[in-house]
Every structure is written in structure tokens, then in C-alpha cells.
Amino acid sequence: MRWLSEEKARRVEKRFGEAVAYYRTEHTAGLKVKKEQLKELLRYLKEREGFKQFVDLTCLDYPERKERFEAVYLLYDPDENERVVVKSSTDGTLPTVTDLWPGAKWAEREAYDMFGVTFEGHENLRRMFLWEGYEHHPLRKDFPLGGYKEVELPSLTELLHGRTDPPSHDFELAHTRLPTLEDLERTEKARLKKKAELVLNWGPLHPGTHGTIWFLFDLEGEKVVQCDVILGQLHRGMEKIAENLHYFQFLPYTDRMDYLSAVCNELAYVETVERLLGVEVPEKARYIRTLFAELQRINSHLLWLGTGALDLGALTVFLYAFREREKIMDILEGNAGYRLTTCFLRIGGVHYDLAEGTLEAVKQFIKTFPESLKEYHALLTRNRIWLRRTKGVGVITKEDVYAYGLTGPVARASGVPYDLRKLQPYAAYDEVEFDVPVGEVGDVYDRYLVRMEEMRQSLRIVEQCVSKLEKLPKDAPYVNKEHPAVMPPREDVYNALEDMVKTFRLVVHGEPAPEGEVYFAGENPRGELGFFVFSKGDGKPYRLRIRSGALYNLSIFPKLIEGRTIADAIALLGSLDPVVGETDR
Amino acid sequence: MERELIESLLFTVLKVLVVVPVALGVGAYLTWFERKLAGHIQNRMGPTVVGPFGLLQPLADALKLATKESVIPRGADRPVYYLAILLALVPSVLLLALIPWGPAFELGGRVIKPIISDVNVALLLAFAFGSLSVYGTIFSGWASNSKYAFIGSMRKAAVVIAYEVVLGFSVLGVVLLAGTLSTVGIVQAQIERGVWFILYQPVAFVLYMFCMLAESGRVPFDVQEAEAELVTGYNVEYGGMKFGAFPLAEWYLNVIALSAIAVVLFFGGWSGPSILGPLSPYFWFLVKTFGLVFFTMWLHWTLPRFQAKDITDVAWKILLPVAIANVVVTAVVKYFF
Numbered sequence: 001m002r003w004l005s006e007e008k009a010r011r012v013e014k015r016f017g018e019a020v021a022y023y024r025t026e027h028t029a030g031l032k033v034k035k036e037q038l039k040e041l042l043r044y045l046k047e048r049e050g051f052k053q054f055v056d057l058t059c060l061d062y063p064e065r066k067e068r069f070e071a072v073y074l075l076y077d078p079d080e081n082e083r084v085v086v087k088s089s090t091d092g093t094l095p096t097v098t099d100l101w102p103g104a105k106w107a108e109r110e111a112y113d114m115f116g117v118t119f120e121g122h123e124n125l126r127r128m129f130l131w132e133g134y135e136h137h138p139l140r141k142d143f144p145l146g147g148y149k150e151v152e153l154p155s156l157t158e159l160l161h162g163r164t165d166p167p168s169h170d171f172e173l174a175h176t177r178l179p180t181l182e183d184l185e186r187t188e189k190a191r192l193k194k195k196a197e198l199v200l201n202w203g204p205l206h207p208g209t210h211g212t213i214w215f216l217f218d219l220e221g222e223k224v225v226q227c228d229v230i231l232g233q234l235h236r237g238m239e240k241i242a243e244n245l246h247y248f249q250f251l252p253y254t255d256r257m258d259y260l261s262a263v264c265n266e267l268a269y270v271e272t273v274e275r276l277l278g279v280e281v282p283e284k285a286r287y288i289r290t291l292f293a294e295l296q297r298i299n300s301h302l303l304w305l306g307t308g309a310l311d312l313g314a315l316t317v318f319l320y321a322f323r324e325r326e327k328i329m330d331i332l333e334g335n336a337g338y339r340l341t342t343c344f345l346r347i348g349g350v351h352y353d354l355a356e357g358t359l360e361a362v363k364q365f366i367k368t369f370p371e372s373l374k375e376y377h378a379l380l381t382r383n384r385i386w387l388r389r390t391k392g393v394g395v396i397t398k399e400d401v402y403a404y405g406l407t408g409p410v411a412r413a414s415g416v417p418y419d420l421r422k423l424q425p426y427a428a429y430d431e432v433e434f435d436v437p438v439g440e441v442g443d444v445y446d447r448y449l450v451r452m453e454e455m456r457q458s459l460r461i462v463e464q465c466v467s468k469l470e471k472l473p474k475d476a477p478y479v480n481k482e483h484p485a486v487m488p489p490r491e492d493v494y495n496a497l498e499d500m501v502k503t504f505r506l507v508v509h510g511e512p513a514p515e516g517e518v519y520f521a522g523e524n525p526r527g528e529l530g531f532f533v534f535s536k537g538d539g540k541p542y543r544l545r546i547r548s549g550a551l552y553n554l555s556i557f558p559k560l561i562e563g564r565t566i567a568d569a570i571a572l573l574g575s576l577d578p579v580v581g582e583t584d585r
Numbered sequence: 586m587e588r589e590l591i592e593s594l595l596f597t598v599l600k601v602l603v604v605v606p607v608a609l610g611v612g613a614y615l616t617w618f619e620r621k622l623a624g625h626i627q628n629r630m631g632p633t634v635v636g637p638f639g640l641l642q643p644l645a646d647a648l649k650l651a652t653k654e655s656v657i658p659r660g661a662d663r664p665v666y667y668l669a670i671l672l673a674l675v676p677s678v679l680l681l682a683l684i685p686w687g688p689a690f691e692l693g694g695r696v697i698k699p700i701i702s703d704v705n706v707a708l709l710l711a712f713a714f715g716s717l718s719v720y721g722t723i724f725s726g727w728a729s730n731s732k733y734a735f736i737g738s739m740r741k742a743a744v745v746i747a748y749e750v751v752l753g754f755s756v757l758g759v760v761l762l763a764g765t766l767s768t769v770g771i772v773q774a775q776i777e778r779g780v781w782f783i784l785y786q787p788v789a790f791v792l793y794m795f796c797m798l799a800e801s802g803r804v805p806f807d808v809q810e811a812e813a814e815l816v817t818g819y820n821v822e823y824g825g826m827k828f829g830a831f832p833l834a835e836w837y838l839n840v841i842a843l844s845a846i847a848v849v850l851f852f853g854g855w856s857g858p859s860i861l862g863p864l865s866p867y868f869w870f871l872v873k874t875f876g877l878v879f880f881t882m883w884l885h886w887t888l889p890r891f892q893a894k895d896i897t898d899v900a901w902k903i904l905l906p907v908a909i910a911n912v913v914v915t916a917v918v919k920y921f922f
Contacts, residue, residue, distance in 0.1 A: 198732060200732050200733075200736075201732075206816065207816060208814055208816075219736075222736065222739075222740070222893065222894070309889065311814075312889040312890060313804055313805065313807065313888070313889045313890025314887075314888065314889040314890075315623070315627075315804075315885075315886055316623075316626055316627050316886050316887060319627040319628060319629065320627070320628065323628055379887070380889070383888070383889065385805050385888055385889045385890070385891055386889050388891065388892075388895055389889060389890075389891070389892065389895075565892060565893075565894060566736070566814050566815075567808070567814055567892040567893065567894075568892070569814075570814045
């Protein structure tokens with residue numbers, strides 16, 4: 001994947017003259033534009049230069065500048081496989097781009113929520129994750145890390161027994177205000193103006209929502225007239241946390257975003273940081289990463305299959321899927337020590353060398369898994385009820401894919417062969433063979449077939465990784481510990497003085513990263529998981545933006561569900577497969 | 586005269602005292618069986634902890650449900666809320682009155698029919714009870730003051746209206762062949778001819794099975810429950826034993842009763858080779874009934890679920906015309922041959 005080519009940049013500069021400035025950094029290239037010309041430039045890029053896919057939109061905050069916010073747009077040209085960054089400074093207002101890319105709707109709301117930037121012309125500029133009535137904007141640099149200590153929240157012990165001396169708990173009593181029931185009611189009212197007979201609150205705690213998403217369905221009988229989604233129940237301020245941690249310290253947080261594909265998240269994150277820091281990764285580590293990322297993809301798709309089928313009433317597929325998942329979980333646990341939030345990868349390599357017997361266990365899995373896949377196909381693929389529930393439901397066109405910034409299996413099911421493992425190879429993906437399945441219609445059934453086939457392709461990759469790892473010498477390095485930013489392996493820390501000192505230094509001071517910006521995305525089971533890192537030369541990122549595939553994929557849900565029934569909603573949501581840890585971050 | 590009346594009343598009460606507790610007990614134990622079956626279908630063990638093979642599990646469940654706190658939602662319509670439980674349970678139990686478990690036999694000079702009430706419009710009554718039990722679902726959805734329950738019960742209403750009609754038409758063929766609406770009469774008609782009606786009426790049987798699944802809310806027709814969409818739908822606001830009553834009535838008693846009626850209509854009731862002496866009719870009847878119950882559960886743990894609109898679609902556009910054609914053809918054939 002390239003960044004904006006010189007030739008195109010010159011063309012743009014010629015057309016827009018003074019207002020646009022081309023810039024190129026080590027990892028990115030883009031255009032800086034005055035706010036007044038921003039909309040025009042974006043329209044030009046979309047319509048004339050082929051940058052029709054919306055990738056992401058976010059902001060940066062420089063409190064010392066007069067125009068303190070810098071908006072960052074990220075676009076992609078699918079024909080030329082080219083990305084571009086568009087930046088524009090503002091003191092608080094920007095034109096909306098939702099008429100160009102409807103997928104920017106939620107991104108703009110998020111920027112409004114987190115930075116307080118208003119987008120003129122946005123149809124419903126509400127807070128994205130926080131509740132109505134909350135007056136702060138947390139990602140601004142002047143927002144205190146500990147929050148505003150506005151209200152006292154005593155513990156239950158204190159309520160029952162009163163204040164004691166010494167206090168029963170050693171945490172602060174004063175906290176940032178929490179949303180009350182009235183706040184939530186106001187939030188709900190603000191999102192949806194009732195048009196039809198009955199508003200159904202679907203969630204936040206509902207087994208069909210696959211997490212804590214809050215859907216509002218305005219129903220006419222069983223038909224959904226309009227729908228809105230209230231996110232934020234799982235919002236933990238990941239991006240704010242990242243700004244205050246050393247690069248390596250943020251790694252465990254990535255596990256907790258899309259918790260079903262922890263290794264893939266880690267992979268996307270470490271690859272980004274390695275590009276910024278310029279860390280070479282040893283061959284063995286690359287293959288171990290690929291192996292586990294693909295196992296994790298199978299694992300994640302199996303959970304999607306199980307819960308998706310469970311949603312449509314096929315109870316048995318769920319447990320069959322979990323049977324296979326258990327085997328993968330065991331392999332992960334044997335290597336990383338954890339099952340779900342593995343924290344297995346490290347900047348510069350992986351945490352541990354392959355555990356003894358791993359390859360045998362994986363080979364056994366490779367042998368048995370095709371049979372299980374056949375079983376799932378036998379239960380569902382030609383089942384008439386299954387076909388009736390999935391065919392023609394939630395059809396996503398190619399135009400929708402570009403306009404909404406859809407990625408991953410959702411995009412591929414609509415016939416867009418957007419697979420970052422092919423387009424922008426990382427880890428060992430350019431050294432293994434696999435095919436990218438694409439769908440034709442783009443309905444729920446196609447998304448089902450694409451994911452099923454992806455599992456088979458992942459198995460192929462796993463097989464190639466295993467045979468490669470078997471050939472590599474046993475004592476080949478699995479982490480590049482020469483680089484100053486890389487944590488040495490644990491056993492070295494205990495046995496060698498230099499390594500211990502290095503660890504101390506890294507933990508206490510962190511390794512400063514070179515100044516600059518980098519955007520890198522990994523192909524996650526839920527789409528493109530991108531990390532946009534802006535570094536000012538410290539050991540901590542100045543801003544770390546997480547581009548969530550699940551969030552963008554979910555953003556098309558309200559459009560697709562209009563005019564369909566609740567029963568379709570569940571099939572559709574299952575096929576978009578959001579994980580709330582990632583949508584909310 | 587008076588003595589006869591008292592005697593027959595006494596016998597009826599005795600039969601009720603035998604059938605109802607046994608049926609309720611079997612119904613409860615079907616939960617154990619279903620969980621075991623589901624477990625083995627899904628590569629699990631099913632209940633194993635309480636008693637040998639988990640056999641005491643239903644008792645433990647009942648104990649748990651009975652000791653739960655009773656929570657009734659604010660704004661619930663209380664009389665209707667309780668009435669719903671009765672309306673779900675009573676018709677399912679009443680259905681059992683119409684099932685002939687075996688042939689008449691003599692005991693101390695008295696002819697005893699192992700059926701609680703052998704009325705000549707038994708089938709009509711059976712379907713009337715079946716329709717009544719739907720009110721349980723609808724009332725529970727309405728009285729709970731919950732949108733989920735309400736949507737679930739409305740779905741059920743739509744499904745039942747569609748399937749009642751098909752059900753009625755599907756059994757008409759058998760009624761035409763047997764020339765009677767009495768359940769005992771239908772069985773005897775099959776025994777006299779030495780053939781089960783499923784051979785003459787295979788289409789009707791398939792239709793009947795569809796309707797039976799829809800009536801009892803089993804997969805693939807469990808739209809009113811649909812735990813992923815409606816969090817078990819119409820009974821979501823019921824707790825403890827009040828909650829337990831609904832599946833017991835719908836999933837177990839109803840399925841037993843409707844399977845038994847299917848056996849009467851299509852599988853020759855108690856007929857079968859005499860392998861256990863005087864007990865063999867009962868044996869055969871129970872085996873056949875249980876076979877159908879097993880089939881229902883098997884489907885439940887294998888198939889996905891339809892949408893409500895698809896179910897009504899299938900019923901009105903496909904099943905009903907087929908059922909009517911079946912009746913017409915049967916009538917014509919019967920008239921000429």
C-alpha cells in the first residue's frame with residue numbers, strides 16, 4: 001500500500017494553489033488544507049482522484065496554538081491501492097462530510113464528543129459515547145487525567161457504617177460525575193424522535209446484542225421504522241489512556257478492545273509501533289505472530305458462527321463451535337499463559353518462544369478441523385430455514401462499502417476484495433499463500449459464506465507457518481533484543497546485568513520514539529483495526545487514534561434495518577459481528 | 586340410575602387421579618430427558634450431578650423454582666397475570682382427557698375404558714382446548730406490561746391463527762376415512778381395517794406435525810420465545826414456579842398430548858403385536874407417543890428458527906392449499922371407492 005503519489009499531489013496543488021500544501025513523512029503522505037477549502041478538496045479527492053473509500057476521521061488537540069484543533073481525514077483509493085491523509089486546522093468548527101461519506105457520521109460525533117469540535121451541517125450532532133448533559137471533552141489535553149472531582153461516591157461499607165478513621169477504603173471519594181437515570185433518559189430521547197407505534201429498548205443488556213450495545217427500535221408492528229444505536233457503555237477512554245503510557249505499556253489494553261481476537265489486535269499495534277521506532281523483527285517471531293493471529297482469527301470466526309447460529313435458533317452449532325474453540329484456547333494458553341487477553345506479542349518479537357509440543361498440537365488441530373467445518377456446513381449451509389433467514393437480508397452494495405468505510409469480511413462479502421494481508425503485507429503474510437474469498441450479493445448469507453471460507457484459508461496459512469517453524473532452528477531468536485526500545489526476554493533480565501538495566505530504563509523512562517506520524521492497520525476478524533500514532537519525540541504518543549473496524553461496520557446497521565423486522569435485526573447484527581470492546585474502546 | 590352416575594363419576598375421578606399426576610410427572614421428567622438428549626446431541630453430558638445420571642435433576646429444579654421470590658412487575662394486570670398461568674396449564678391438562686391409552690377391558694363384570702372421557706366429538710374438543718391454551722400466551726404477554734412479552738405474544742397469536750386452520754383441515758381426511766370424531770372410534774377404525782391411516786394420509790401427517798410444532802412453540806417455530814431477540818418473550822416477566830408452568834404446559838404437556846393424538850390419528854393408537862400380554866396395547870401407545878416426542882426434541886436441537894412472518898407465509902400460502910387439496914382428494918376417493 002502506497003501513500004499519496006507525488007504526481008497526484010502536484011495535480012491537486014496545481015488546482016487548489018496556495019490553499020493546499022503537500023507534505024510527506026517517513027510513514028505517511030498527505031495534504032494540509034485551509035478549513036475553507038477542506039470540503040472542496042475532499043470532494044475533489046473523492047470524485048476526481050478516486051479516493052472513494054472513507055477510512056477514518058479524528059482530531060488532534062494543540063492547546064498552545066490559536067487554531068487548537070487539527071482534523072485528520074484518512075481516505076483510501078481502492079483502484080490504485082493508495083492512502084492519503086488530509087489535515088486541516090480549526091478553532092472549533094468544521095464542515096461536515098457526511099454528505100460525501102455517510103460513514104463519517106459517527107466519526108464526527110465522536111470528534112464532537114471527545115474534542116468539542118462542531119461539524120456544521122451534521123444531521124444529528126450528539127455525543128457518541130458519553131451521555132447528554134456531560135459538559136467536558138475528555139480527549140482535550142487540558143482534561144485532567146484523574147477526571148473532575150465533582151461528586152462524592154461513598155462505598156457501600158461507608159453507607160452502612162459511616163465514615164471511619166482510618167477510612168475503610170484507600171481510594172478517593174470524589175469522582176467525576178456519573179450519568180444518572182435522568183441523564184440516560186435524556187440521552188435516549190435525544191437520539192430518536194418517535195415516529196411509529198412503539199419504541200423498543202433493545203439492550204444495553206440483551207443477549208442478542210453481543211455485548212452492551214443499546215439499540216432503539218421504533219416499531220410499527222414488528223417492522224423497524226427507524227433505529228438508532230447508543231454506544232459508550234463500555235467506553236474506557238483507551239485513547240486517553242494511551243497518551244499517558246509508554247508505548248509498550250499500552251499493549252495489554254489492546255487485548256481488551258476486541259477481546260475475541262486479542263492476538264490480532266496486538267499484532268496491529270506492535271506493527272504500528274515497530275514502524276515508528278524502526279524495529280526489525282526476527283523471522284521466527286514473524287511466523288509465530290502469523291500463526292497465532294490466524295489461529296485467533298479462526299477462534300474469533302468460530303465464536304461468530306456459534307453465536308450467530310444461536311441467535312437464529314440453531315442451538316447446537318454454538319456448542320460445536322465452542323468445542324473447536326477450546327482446542328485453540330488451549331494452544332494459546334500453553335504459549336501465552338492466558339486464554340482470552342493473551343498479551344503474547346511484544347514490540348520487537350513475541351513474549352515467549354514456542355512452548356514445547358505447540359506445533360504437534362497445532363498439527364493435530366489442522367487434521368481435525370476440516371471435518372468440523374464440514375459438520376457446520378452440513379448443519380447450516382443448505383438448510384432451508386437458514387437460507388430463508390439469511391438470503392437477501394441486509395444487502396450491502398459496493399457503494400455502501402466505500403461510503404461507510406466498511407472493511408473485513410463485511411466488505412469482502414459485498415465483492416470488494418479489501419484484505420490488508422494482501423494489500424499491505426505485514427508479519428509473514430507475504431510469504432504464505434492464501435486466497436481472499438469475496439461474495440457477490442452482500443447479504444447475510446454471503447457474509448456467512450465468506451467467513452466460513454476464511455476459516456479454511458486461515459487454516460492453510462497456519463499449516464504453512466507450522467512447516468516453516470519446524471524448519472527454523474530451535475534456538476533462533478524470537479525477539480530482537482538488540483534494539484534499544486525492545487524489552488529483553490524475562491530469563492535474560494534475571495541473568496544478565498545489561499538486560500536488567502535496560503528493562504529498568506524502559507519501564508521507568510520509556511524509549512523516546514522519533515517525531516512523526518504513522519498509520520498502520522491490521523486485517524482483524526472484524527475489519528481494519530488501524531492505529532494512528534502522532535509522536536512528538538517522547539516515550540509516550542502525543543495522540544493515539546484507534547480506527548475500529550467494528551465501529552464502522554456497525555455504523556451501517558441503522559440504514560440496513562429500516563423497513564425490516566426485529567428478527568432480521570438479529571440476523572443482521574450477527575453478520576456484522578461487532579465487539580463492543582472495540583466499538584467503544 | 587343414581588348409583589350408576591355416582592359410580593361413573595367415581596371411576597372418572599379415579600382415572601383423573603391416575604392420569605394427571607403421571608402426566609405431570611412424565612412432563613417434568615421430560616425436562617431431564619430433553620436435557621440429556623440435548624447434551625448428547627451437543628457433545629456434552631447433560632445433567633450428571635443430582636442423583637444417578639442426574640435423575641433427580643427435575644426435583645431439584647422444581648425445588649429451586651418453588652422457593653424463588655415472586656416478583657411481579659409494576660403496572661402488571663394482576664388478575665390477568667395469574668389467569669394466564671391457568672389458561673396455559675389447564676387446556677394442556679384437559680387434552681389428556683381425550684386420549685385413549687388402550688382398549689376397553691372388563692374388571693369385575695364392569696367394562697372399563699382407559700380414557701377419561703370418551704365423547705363422540707373428541708377431536709373437536711381437542712382442537713378447542715388447543716386454541717384455548719393460546720390465550721395463556723396472549724394474556725401473559727398483555728398482563729406483564731413489558732414490550733418484549735407483548736411482541737412475543739402477538740407473534741404467537743399470528744402463528745396460531747394460521748396454524749389452527751391448517752390443523753383443522755389436515756385431520757379432516759382422517760375423520761372422513763374413519764367416519765367419526767371420537768378418538769376411540771378412530772383407533773378402532775384403523776384396527777378393523779388393519780392399516781394405519783398414515784398410509785392413506787401421509788400428507789395430512791406432515792401437515793399435522795408442522796402444526797403440532799407451531800402449537801407447542803417448538804423449534805423451528807418458537808418465534809414467541811426467540812431468546813436471542815425477545816429474551817424468551819411472553820414469559821419474561823414470570824419468575825419461579827410461575828415461570829416453570831409455561832414450558833411445562835407448552836413444551837411438555839402439549840407435546841405429549843398432541844403426539845398422543847397424532848398416534849391416535851395416524852399410527853393406529855394402541856394397536857401392535859401382543860408381546861407383553863394385556864399390557865402390550867399400553868406399551869405400544871406409549872412407545873409411539875414417545876417416538877414422536879423424541880422426534881420433536883430432536884428437531885428442536887438441530888434446526889434454526891423461522892421468522893414469524895415466514896411462518897404465517899408458509900401456513901397461508903403453502904400448507905393451507907395443500908391441506909384443502911388433501912381433504913378434497915380424500916373426499917372424492919372415499920365417495921367413489
